[in-house]
Amino acid sequence: MASSSPITPRPTTVALSLLILGGTTEASRLAALVADNAEIAPVLSLAGRTREHAPAPIPLRVGGFGGVAGLATYLATNSIDAVIDATHPFAARISAHAASACAIGDVPLARLTRPAWMPEPGDRWQVVPDMAAAVAALGSTPRRVFLTTGRQELAPFNGAPQHHYVVRSIDAPDGFTAPQATFITARGPFALADEEALMHAHAIDVLVTKNAGGPATAAKLKAARNLGLPVVMVARPPEPDVPTFHEPSEALAWVEKLARAKKLASPSHRAAP
Structure with a gap:
């Protein structure tokens, strides 16, 4: 499925380019947290499996990537610095694709997912x-x-x-x-x-x-x-072995750490008196 709002390559900037793989409440909450952060340039990606989706506070793309190769190409073409996989716990295919594509491009990847339910006394x-x-x-x-x-x-x-x-x-x-x-x-x-x-x-x-x-x-x-x-x-399918967070604020802290590292490594920062 083609993207609803194609993203064209852009020049590298000090801001950290973040791809959020979404479709969950957690992804929406993270998008709201990064929307006004000048150190982060985010994009929210939705698979488009539901017929309607809520407006996003950050740039939005809708549709698949075309497997591991397509996602790896997207990451490279758009100079993506980090990926947060905040898809549904049962979206095993896109999670596996994200892990493989990020490994190809050496792009940091983390998982944002809600904790699994646990049985309580009286449950059958x-x-x-x-x-x-x-x-x-x-x-x-x-x-x-x-x-x-x-x-x-x-x-x-x-x-x-x-x-x-x-x-x-x-x-x-x-x-x-x-x-x-x-x-x-x-x-x-x-x-x-x-x-x-x-x-x-x-x-x-x-x-x-x-x-x-x-x-x-x-x-x-x-x-x-x-x-x-x-x-x-x-039961949930197995997930890739990547840093995993249960709260959007925890994922934000991970992204902000990467953003600070990128800023410190930028030529403009090194050249500053």
Whole structure:
């Protein structure tokens, strides 16, 4: 997919050129933090998987890079000094591509991600490694399933049409053919009382979700706990071994340290009396 606002090569400056791979609340918060920092020249990149996105306080590009080679070329062409991977915890492909592309160009890379959810007393979690295992965990007996895995993760559930699915996603799903399904389009955060009411109204037997972490959609887990419902929890994929932060302020401190180092190494700074 082509970029919605192509970025042309620019001359090297003292300001640190930062690429933020976004699409999450954490990325948006980091973008707001760097927006008015004169030592940082940021760009926020979105994959464009949701049909609408909020305005950004920094320059924005939307679309893919064309794999590792395309991203490596982008980093070189635009003189990117550092990358923050603030994509979704389950965006494993772009995280892997970022690690490889940054290694090719020797560009510093860090990860900004929300902590994973952890089970609490009273939870009835069955942790599974992927969507195929989540489908298998539902069993053969028909159940009413609250499915909150995102619209792009639904295809495996077509193979278990005996269940009735209540599917909630930000955008309407494509290619979901299970004959018994109710679709809800909504974006978090969700209140606990509303989650409990939804599960009651649809007579939910089991919740299926991904361990995305964060507070925006955590209420469904407490609702399931309060109602004594089992949860099929899809574990996070492995992440590249890079510096990892859970707060945008921590990622900002990492970027600011790089910016100071670049400024100190600049010819103009060395030539100053």
